Amino acid sequence: MNASFRIQRFDPEQDKKPHYQTFEVEVDETDRVLDGLNKIKWYQDGSLTYRRSCAHGICGSDAMRINGANALACKVLMKDVGNKLTVEPMLGFGIIKDLVVDMEPFFNDYRSVLPFLINEEPPPDGRERRQSIEDRERYDDTTKCILCASCTGSCPSYWANDRYVGPAAIVNAHRFIFDSRDRATEERLDIMNEKGGVWRCRTIFNCTLACPRGIEVTRAIGEVKEGILHSRTTP
Numbered sequence: 355m356n357a358s359f360r361i362q363r364f365d366p367e368q369d370k371k372p373h374y375q376t377f378e379v380e381v382d383e384t385d386r387v388l389d390g391l392n393k394i395k396w397y398q399d400g401s402l403t404y405r406r407s408c409a410h411g412i413c414g415s416d417a418m419r420i421n422g423a424n425a426l427a428c429k430v431l432m433k434d435v436g437n438k439l440t441v442e443p444m445l446g447f448g449i450i451k452d453l454v455v456d457m458e459p460f461f462n463d464y465r466s467v468l469p470f471l472i473n474e475e476p477p478p479d480g481r482e483r484r485q486s487i488e489d490r491e492r493y494d495d496t497t498k499c500i501l502c503a504s505c506t507g508s509c510p511s512y513w514a515n516d517r518y519v520g521p522a523a524i525v526n527a528h529r530f531i532f533d534s535r536d537r538a539t540e541e542r543l544d545i546m547n548e549k550g551g552v553w554r555c556r557t558i559f560n561c562t563l564a565c566p567r568g569i570e571v572t573r574a575i576g577e578v579k580e581g582i583l584h585s586r587t588t589p
């Protein structure tokens with residue numbers, strides 16, 4: 355099929371503001387949007403700039419706005435978006451070039467929630483910290499995050515408030531807050547209770563709709579809110 359890609363372009367060395375450019379490209383219905391972008395870059399305009407690496411929905415590097423919704427270009431099939439599509443960088447981040455956004459603020463927010471296991475105690479049997487199936491299930495959903503920023507870049511609260519850590523950071527806080535092996539739950543709940551923490555979430559659900567891994571992001575945020583309330587009311 356012939357597809358028309360309307361792509362937002364921005365070259366900081368030449369442009370004062372972004373503009374749109376349309377490319378016609380021959381694709382199969384079963385091609386991904388990323389295949390179409392690759393064809394444009396390889397055969398029409400080598401200056402078109404976007405991130406991609408694994409091309410299989412694992413690395414999270416090619417999140418972008420496709421027909422107005424954040425998604426991974428390597429997971430969206432052409433037959434599902436039709437032959438006229440608009441491709442833009444995610445909202446809420448500075449644009450570096452074309453579809454590439456500045457992810458540094460996103461990763462700073464991620465780092466701020468201590469996204470790693472904290473436990474200074476030696477493992478009980480000297481070898482490993484065992485966990486029941488039920489305890490492991492408690493945070494299973496939030497282990498699936500690939501840090502693509504689709505959720506954070508679709509959140510109006512994040513667009514409006516640059517102090518808000520955003521849904522992806524909260525998902526990664528959740529992953530350790532509810533890990534029975536971790537010993538920094540209170541510290542993380544304190545971070546989540548700060549001005550830029552969970553209370554900025556207005557339960558809009560854009561994040562849940564945008565997540566390419568199917569994580570119930572809004573639910574995870576709600577559980578962290580409950581965790582804060584519980585820890586503040588339980589002696």
Ligand code: FES
Binds near residue numbers: 408409410413427428
């Ligand atoms: S290129 Fe790795 S997730 Fe799409």
